[in-house]
Amino acid sequence: MTYSRIIGTGSYLPDNVVSNQDLEKFVDTSDQWIQERTGIKQRHIASDGETTCDLAERAARNAMEAAGKGPKDIDLIVLATTTPDQVFPSTACLLQSRLDIHGCAAFDVQAVCTGFIYALGVADNFIRSGSARCALVIGAETFSRILNWEDRTTCVLFGDGAGAVVLEASDEPGILSTHLHADGDYANMLEVPDGVSKGYDRMRANAAFVEMRGAEVFKMAVNTLGRIVDETLEKNRLQKSDVDWLIPHQANIRIIHATARKLHMPMERVVVTVAEHGNTSAASVPLAFDTAVRDGRIQRGETLLMEAFGGGFTWGSVLARY
């Protein structure tokens, strides 16, 4: 049996840091409100001309270096983003060229905040089926480009960044299971309402920016993530206590606390980076993962549960032995 194993991680955050106090200067909000309701202290914002591919490249190079892999080793690139550089080519193809990788399949997946979990699920299936042996999987966003900086209910929540992993075929697990879900009936709870094909409604200001029914999304996220934890453990016949680390989507510390409670997991075993970069959508799980690998918390052989919830709605989880 072939499994995929995570053999290297990497991440990158833009240099430009915007604190809650910085936001207070141009939007009706406060550091206290943002920290109490979300746990966010600051976010990193890409500078003018800095694109999703730029961030993805830095994260990918870090992950490839950690994995000890060069351009010739990679035979699949899956990149999760909601904020691609261009309509086409895909950001994965742009990244492929930057990294001097040629010929292998390279494509984007779009599942908003669940994007990295989807990308990992896709790459894992390519490797298990024998279609690839060494995959580069990236979550990268310049979410700041789709924010309405006058809307305090959304602009304080998000930030830019990228995270990546290298997966390799192995006789040993590796990724134990992936669980991907969506329900498009909830599309209008969290969306950018306009787009390329639908067009841009010039009569409606800010239609090209994120709109969210925050409190409803919050409730759905807490309930759905609780269910996906159960689904993942049941599929693998594991107890809650068998999970060494929870690596959750970094949207809101209160949602993270709720999922940790559901798992009976002490917060010392939960990787939390939301304070430093806010919600970076598809980049959030791999950013947190890389942080805890590099600071030595996550060790080889430990069992990791990654999960995310986002626009679509989409949600999913990955259980992996590191």
Ligand code: UT7
């Ligand atoms: O990653 C994809 C999934 N997304 C999420 O998981 C986000 C889910 N939602 C959330 O995290 C939370 O719902 C928010 C952080 C967005 C909002 O927190 P909340 O506790 O649900 O607040 P609320 O929306 O119920 O608003 C409470 C009050 C309102 O004022 P009134 O009507 O009570 O007078 C808002 O207008 O807070 C006000 N408010 C703000 N005040 C200061 C909303 N945004 C702000 C703000 N600063 N930035």
